[in-house]
Amino acid sequence: MIGPIVMFDGAQFRRSPGHWQIVLAQLLCDDGFDVSYPLLPDLDAPDADEWCRTFRRHLSPDAIVVAHGLSAAWWTRLAADGGPIPASLRVLLVAPPGPGRRPDLTRDLDPALLRSLSVEPPVIVVAQDDPWRNQHPLDLPEDSGVRVITLPTGGHLNEASRLGAWAPAHHWVLTGQWPDPPDDAPAPMRTPITNAADPPDLADALVRRHRPHGRRLGIAVTPAVSASLVEQVAATLTDAGVTPARRLALIPLPPTRESVDANEIKYFLDRYGHEYTTIICTDAEVPDAAPLHDPLTAVGCHLIRVPATTD
Template sequence: MTTEYAMTGQYGMTGQYATTASATPGYATAPGRFLLLHGWQHHRPAGHWQRWLTDRLTAVGHTVRYPQLPDPDEPDLEHWLAELRAHVGELSGGEGRRTVICHSLGCLLWLHAVARDAVPVPVDRVLLVAPPAPEFVQQHPRIAEFGPLPTLAGRLRAAASHTRIVGSDDDPCCPRGAAATYGDPLGLPTDVLPGAGHLDLAAGYGPWPELLAWAREAEATALGAGARVLRSRHEIQQ
């Protein structure tokens, strides 16, 4: 299922969230555990939505891991898989929902881990943000080994109770779109944000309050299901 959404508040809207996880109706009552996986040439820059989200979730009591993966300019798939296994394994202790949020090449890293049964602990939710197309990745020798889409054969459900994709309608790294490239073939729900590019700093992401709201939702809802998150074009026109 593909849903197109109109985006609001993606630029410069920082916001201060001083409440605890249990203080806001509709949000999870127990602190959750999050793992954020970045992409190619990513050095956790100030202002990027992954750093912003880490700060906001930590401020309201959640545990967030946002590791710098080794050699991000010339990543090695096997090294990154080893890091993923270690960090996902660390989500297993304690209570609270386990959520993995990947961006760009981090999405393909997750899919390779799933295909190899290399996810050591099943998680509750996975969000794949702006996954690049295999053909795009294979055009770049430094990341080409991430490019061939692995055979998943029903393994997605074993690795995560809920997996969702968020992409845009003009991502230069995924010209056919995330829905056609990944969502439809894998049977995953996909949200399409208009004019959002690669959902990176160059596109204004940046503070992303809608994603923060989704991350804190009590239920494993779609990104866009709640009034606090994103509203579909149809809903806005009513």
């Protein structure tokens, strides 16, 4: 087992559901990996020292680090802030802003400092059309010990880039190797929809699908899910160490209807999906789950359909 895997955001990032880090974190959690995605302080007015203190709290000698944006640009400050140098196993820095984008960014990352922070050769990925690079190419000597991947397009490599789980980054996390030439096809996406025929099926599906991490801790149910299955869901949450009263949500009935349908579930996903691993509904409420495939995938959430029964 590899890990732990630690992800760090850029400035002003509100964890948009389509961002590749969100999708990749969920994919890795689904596979049983230990993923940490700490919230960084003061995203609107970030302070380098505060961020470095957060970096340090989540690092270990076997950590695999994936940092984006300003976190990537500030990474080498860990080797220059006077504290012990916390070398991780390997480090991937994506889309660090170029010199001049902030007053404190006067030059690109120092290869020697980068190497001191990673046991394996660090990797930096940038896009030629990234507006945060100020048309400043990232050129490091071939013997720098740092691999630089320059993509022809992709912008700031964020949610607007529509990278999905970003297959090359997923491959790097698992192997330490960035595919060469870069393979930018989306990572194989598991279907986010599962049918559970009975309580044992539901228990098995929850074991596989409910992988709480960060703020994503809850499970939501629709009104037609039977009381006995709701109790089963509550027990799953309790076993995961959270309080069902806080993390078990009921998707409400619309004011003018007697049952929810795919539209209400999509609305719930759009507003709150980033806080939930799984939504459970009945096959009567959602006879055709296909329209929910993309909304579920966008927020990294799963849907489990159970038969419409009464207790």
